Amino acid sequence: MREPIQFPLDQSALDVDLGGTRVRRTVHPSGLRVLTEYMPGVRSASVGFWVGVGSRDEQAENDAARGSLGSTHFLEHLLFKGTPTRDAYSIATSFDRVGAESNALTAKEYTCYHAKARDVDLEGAVEVLADMVTNSVLDAGEFENEREVILEELAMAADDLADVASERFFEEVLGDHPLGRPIGGNTETIRAARRDDVNEHYAHRYDPSTLVVTAAGAVDHDRLVELVLRALEGSADPRWSTEVSRTPVRRSTVPDDVPAASTTAQEAPEAVNAAPRVAVTEKPSEQVNVIVGTTGLRAGDPRRFAMGLMNSVLGGGMSSRLFQEIREKRGLAYTAYSFGASYSDAGLFGMYAGTAPQKAAEVVDLARTELAKIADDGITSEERERALGQIAGSSALALEDSDTRMGRLGRAELGTGELYDLDTSLERFHAVTDTDVREVAALLQRQPSTIVAVGEVSRSTLR
Structure with a gap:
């Protein structure tokens, strides 16, 4: 039986032919990871800037090293709202003028900012995404605007009873575990969120060690690595320096205190509810x-x-x-x-x-x-x-x-x-x-x- 492709954190390069497509991976000394899958015969490519930080990484208290509840979802919105060289309208038009699709998603264990564009427009999409992720200004005015937008988003979800049931199911099964919290926060946490807390969350959680850039389609791996490194080196924020050596971050899927051969349906942390x-x-x-x-x-x-x-x-x-x-x-x-x-x-x-x-x-x-x-x-x-x-x-x-x-x-x-x-x-x-x-x-x-x-x-x- 064939084995899956392994991605060791201490392996700097990988190149695998999958019999039709080609997967390449580069781990930079700064901790940055870039992965591509070249797909022959296509004229477009999808690229994602992934940060290994999700809603579970927030603190119920306003810990300055993590940010308050809802910070991750706030960042998903705010990173589209401006950098020192691009305002929100410029970011939007950069994608629209070439017919590119752009969006972001917040999950419980990661966040992703992504775009899909023609092969000839991919470099431009990468440059804009990199600028957003590394240079966001988190403008105070935009913060308040997005607070209202997120509240409307939550109100829309509250009108969908299937969504309400799903959120409640996570809360009831996972209990006090951070995974049991709603990804987008709730009305109370969003109203209570402060720009300074979200900024601290951004400053302490986003750096090359948590950043993974992936692309698939008509993409040149070496060129993508070059573009991403150039963007990081061009950031005014020293935390994005590629001269500093860092260890890439990945969550452990084997808790130290749980036997590997456990027969429970899931090796549940104590915070998970254990009663019907x-x-x-x-x-x-x-x-x-x-x-x-x-x-x-x-x-x-x-x-x-x-x-x-x-x-x-x-x-x-x-x-x-x-x-x-x-x-x-x-x-x-x-x-x-x-x-x-x-x-x-x-x-x-x-x-x-x-x-x-x-x-x-x-x-x-x-x-x-x-x-x-x-x-x-x-x-x-x-x-x-x-x-x-x-x-x-x-x-x-x-x-x-x-x-x-x-x-x-x-x-x-x-x-x-x-x-x-x-x-x-x-x-x-x-x-x-x-x-x-x-x-x-x-x-x-x-x-x-x-x-x-x-x-x-x-x-x-x-x-």
Whole structure:
């Protein structure tokens, strides 16, 4: 069985032919990491500036070395609002005039500022992104404007009951763990955020040791390294100096106090909730959005391929058991699915449906029953082949896009330090046995179960 490509932090260069594309990686003495995947036959490229800092890295108190809650999301907005040489309008027009797509995302363990452009316009996109990341002025006036924008963003999310259920599920399952906090903060934390705290978060968390630049498509690796180093050297802020040696930063996915062979569904930190619970959020609605689930697998857990296969059969598409049992056979919901989320030291697994209040309890029972059936009896050979086909097809189609390949590089570098190409990944899925699937389902089933319900739950029998 083929092994994934390893990204050791002490290896300065890597060049791998994937049989159609070429992956290259450079680790600079400053701690900067640059990774590219050249895709022949395309006329565009996607580039991302990744910082290994997410919402989990904020402090509940205003620790000057970390910033207050919501600082990471604030930075995602503010870095588009100006540098000493570009104002917000200039940044916007730099992308618009060449038809480039630009955006950013804040996650629980990283932040990414990214763009996609024609090959001839890639250098310009890189220069603007680098300027944004290394030279943002975090203007006080723009800070107050973006406070209102973020509050509107949060208000919009609060009107989406599925989003509310998802956020509440993370909070209930992960408890006091930093991963349980909402990525974007909440109304209280955003109103309380101070520009000085966000600036300290930026100053103490953003430097070459946390920066990973990835690109995929029509990209020249050596030229990209040159462009990024030039941008860092041109920054007026000494923390971006490429003359200072730094050790690149990557989160550990193996806590020192946890045995590697642990059989719990996830080697949970103490802050993760360990008791079954029902969490209700009453909101006017014709539906109750319900999620039932528990702790899941950490990133890097070798059982994740069995989890992926099990999840595909259980709730991964229109032929999945949840969709068929809840929607097709009984008409209880428009959609029903299962999902998982994995992080460096924690994870979760859930099953979702939106249904009429009086049917919510039945939907929860059906979801639990289908998980139990897989734990007890496994999956059929036909389900296995269908799931393998779904995984192979969706993965191959996704990799036709340079955005997906750029993101795969960034998450691999900041996450486990391993890159699975399509064939290597599919080998792992094909190696999953029926016993593996039953065991991972049983693992989830015996964890304390959490039910989150959002809507007019008072009209239901959920308790």
